[in-house]
Amino acid sequence: MNFPPLTTTVVGSYPASPEVQSLFNYCKTGQDPYAESIKEAVEAQISAGIDIISDGQTRNDMIKLYATKLGGIRMRQKPVVIGELEHRKPITLEDQKLAKEIMGDRAMLKGIITGPFTMAMSCQDDYYSSQEKLAMNFAEALNAEARALSGIVDILQIDEPFFSVEYPDYASDLITTIFAGVKIPKALHVCGDVSDIFQELVELNVDILDHEFAAHSRLLNIVADVDFSQTIGFGCVRSDINIAEKEPEISERVKRGIDSIGKHKMMLDPDCGLRHLTSEVAKEKLQNMVKARDNHES
């Protein structure tokens, strides 16, 4: 895996949504209203100067996006697994193709799949009667999505926020299964405070470990004491505060990261997805992050 030091990226979601009118028009015209929000997200990330962008994950939240499309799930307020999980056809591939078409060669593209453990923890299980079986079946079903996406995106990320809540002893099996056959760089995003599980995360077969360093500064002390081979996705702007940090503040965080990790082993991104921010603040955060990177480039 060869990305320049301090390559900038995003975790995934971006605050862009279709105009209400185009949602209404969808019934009449059949024109996908989310095409415009994907375009808005892609253009915003590119104009902020981000090297590896996403499609903005504007279509749905990270759970529903997959739960509504996999076979074996009945949608209730909490999705209910009622049968064998089945990947019927690619779920996010068309959105990635559209993002790629819009961006051309102006950036690289990251595909994102919600992780099997997070899916399992977010569904009611009326079929497998075992959390581990449920999660493993999600991993197998979502591996088909991973293989489909890996033909088109430059890097593939699995999102497992629930790993920081409860780390299963079969985590490694889940990650190996979902990434089976994937030949492009593999990233794992775990938000929350991963200080207590970082030692275990470095054992996983991934190329990039992506975490929140802005919100959880003690993590840097842990990382400094652990040997690891992965590149670190260094979350350096807050995704939970709707105020854009100025460049010097981000730059200071990046400097601390460089001093302890080394810039050759770092990518820069926000702590987590930006969905809950206003689009103005999201864009400003990305722009200031790119300025902070430029400060440390030479």
Ligand SMILES: [Zn+2]
């Ligand atoms: Zn996150």
